[in-house]
Amino acid sequence: MKNKILNKMKRKIYLVVLTMSLLFPYSCSDDYLEAVPTDAISDGAAYANVDNVALVLNGLHRQMYVSALQGGGTPNGESYFMPALDFIAGEVIHTGPGFNWMKGEARWLSHTNANSTISFDFWFQRYHFVNISSAIINNIASSNFTPTPKLNDILGQAHAYRAWAYYRLVTTFAKGYLIGNPSTDPGVPLILNQGAPLEGAPRATVAEVYEQIEEDIDGAIEYLKKASAPENKSHISLNTAYGIKARIALSKGDWSTAASSAALARQGFPLFNEEQWHAGFNSVDLPEAMWASRIIDTESNFFASYFYYISFMFNGGECRGNNKIINIDLYNSIPSTDHRTKAWLPNAPNTNSAAYNGQGGSAAADPNYDDEATFQAAKAAIIAEFGATSRHNTHPYMNVKFKQSRPGTNNPDDVIYMRSAEMYLIEAEAKAMLNDITGAQNVLEAFAITRDPAFDKTAFTTQASLMEQIKFQRRVELWGEGFAYHDKIRWDEGIDQTTSGASLVIYGDAFIQDKPSTNDSWVFKIPQQEIDSNPFLTESNQNP
Template sequence: MIRKIYILLFVGAMALTLGCEEEFLDTVPTDSISEESALSSPENMELVLNGLHRMMYGQNQLTGGTSSRSGESHFIPMFDAVGGNIIHSSPGNGWMTSDLKWLSHVNSSATTGFNLWFQRYHFIATSSAIIDKVAASDFTVTSRVNNILGQSHAYRAWAYYRLITTFSKGYLIGDPATDPGVPLQLDQGPPYTSGSRGTVQQVYDQMEIDIDKAIDYLKEASPAANKSHISLNAAYGIKARIALSKGDWEAAAKNAELARDGYALLDEDGWLSGFNTYDLSEVIWGGKVIDTESNYFQSYFYYVAFSFNGSQNRSNPKLISKELYDKLPDTDYRTKGWLPLAPNTNPAASNDQGGSYESDPNYSDKESFDAAKAAIIEKYGATQGHNTHPYMNVKFQLKNPGTTDPDDVIYMRASEMVLIEAEAKAMMDDVTGAQDALAILGEERDSAFDKSIFTTKELLMEEIKWQRRVELWGEGFSYHDNIRWDEGLDQSNSGASEVLYQDGFMQPKPSVNDKWIFKIPQQEIDSNPNMTEADQN
């Protein structure tokens, strides 16, 4: 797993980005910063944390890793590709086709799984190093130190949450007391070898210890410098996610409500503005992408934004499921986030209806077909080389459309927290409480929303599932939602092509189908003395 802690790389990356602590960098070259120097003071620890903030969205800066599939910029859309919520309109340039075909995550040698594992354990190792160093030092306890410790414990909890919900069987559909988890790696120092897998329950126990400590520290900490940092609200949100994934409904509802406190839901103008900045009112946690440090053709918007000027989008606009979209009422302004009647201009479109008005059933003449494309290109600022497709996404828009300029990456919004609260209360059979929570979102998005029609847990859950798939489309939740709800994949009425999607077109539910569990990277099996092939999923 991790043979050493590459803290010097975190320090070098973020210190250069932020242009701060120049005296420290002038004194100690970035290629020779020792762990001891990097953790020698609260100021230097903050530099290390800044490196984690950058790594959340950026290209991989770790020796032994690869930059092609790394950071939440890749993993957020990847989880929606595997989970079936982002529909690809064509093979495009090949990016993520192995994910949506269900070829990558079941391959122990795949880059995606390796980087997900490798990076998350670097978050854990770095957080643990900070926690251990503070415990062994005589630093004065200040709000600044509490902030450092709070963020470190929160990052460790978040990293384990990402790992355990991806590389192990879902808590609610398995036996967490005996199901194999992921290695707990909390101590630092030689020989830097990992432990055995342990159990799912043991990992959850550690996550809950860490997130509770994070919350306690952050209550007594200096405020988060910006939304890239883990604030007290974000820590509550992480706790809500952990609780939801294990069916601790009361804790999920309580912490989701705490997480969204002070973060007003977006209005229509805000929701339709493109989700390209963490300055939006309901963003609790997100990555501020710095212009000089963008990951360009590995960026989040490269995968999801129609007008990003990259081959992934020019040839392959991403779609919402037809079945999902068609349930949106006319009174819901989210209908404007996708274009169901966009002309199918790509001759290589996977539904075999692209290229001209003659093959597109929505158009009967070339003039209207060409005019529809021209109107979309003009309105959303794409280039003439961009193709359009029915049900294409315009929820995500670049601030500077038609370019490769970087935009922010959103990790947590208040809308998600509202939906966690609603789901948790529904699962507790608190029908009135779930109705009230659901109405917070529903009444904002749909002028005709009526909470009173959802009179049972079953009706509430049906609506909550639909709301999550629409509201959080493209934000990386569908894969883990399907596991929690024990729902399989069936793309028959989505608009996805069975020829393109192959195994990803239809899959049995997770409780009877271990293909929903990512394979452990083969490098881990080969190098970890405490694991063998018998530990592979």
């Protein structure tokens, strides 16, 4: 009886998210969808014509950043997931209590718990994308729509979204492709139908899931080659599809495909100059932004927004009382000629009396300052320069990489999901792994010279030295953008916060974690709701 009830609950969840995808399109001008109550819209009406299908697809664009997928107020868009993955990997470090957002993630108490919010949200948000993408693909397949550039665009994006969703699922809820046995390791259920009843499916192998992912992203690229130009950067363009393909290939060690796809993806998206790099990463209009959501005031998720979790000057209690810092060792390894040193403030005064390191609140407690006047003046200068409020605390090595366009408020800013800088780094890594030393040097130089005019590619003449430099560049360049968790799995690297600036008292077991190949705790637990409601899964199918 319990399973039947939970199965009904699961079906209800999927029906609700389908409704929400129709509720929140970017354009609500369609007369029919405005005139008919949302709960009365049938699949037949939603997929009756190409324009209506485009509105369903627009719902997915919005779901990339919304804060409440099922209407319950829980944070579960990329605005939450991207910083959460960097907290889990230990690259973005908490310094004070704030409102305790993401402390569970940082302490490894969330993704290791089958009943946690993040495991539930990560799982069901991705399957929401799978469900709606499949509905679009399958309904178009059974229709008599005339092939047009617009229809190709819809199909291309739907296949790309499904590939992206399964890629995100299999790389968090299963062992890494490069460190496991993909032909036998349990992956995630492959469900390619849509709508109720959703009876679930058994866990496919990691290799089988990757086969579906690659089929979808290759199909997406072929459709998008024949598609109309994307309306804005929230849509998945041909460049973005190549970028997704590059990420997929990198995660499984298909180095040749990763390199070629990344090179294609970055075309037309020039690297930032110094001024652009320090503009705040807050606008879709920045030249490196390949895939991003433009967030308007009426669609803001305010205290579940990306900048609430990661920015210094956002006016929320989490930001005012919990500066996010870079790993001290990493920062100190950045050359003085690299302009990215300005993205963190190593000498900021520790003004938080509740700081985890016990050195906050006054010049007497802060070893970097000898007198209170200098201490307070340093804080005032930072507040004035970056537009925070007087209630905001500061902390050594605090991040000012992410700036609000309207600092000191809780107004929304755009969220960037993919930048061309990442594509340069993927191409460089893939070529290094192919032992193409010259090719990797040249790509790395083309990127790094824009960050550090003194960069010298001839210092890196072996695969090992190139890989160490590429890892360094990814950690600095992509800090706070959600890549560290999957990078550590791909590189099979553990966590050691001993000299990072993190507090052992706060981080607990997460302070030191063994590398992923020997540590099953890196893998997210499957949500307990899925175990209970999917008739093909039992506790024996749960991740260890």
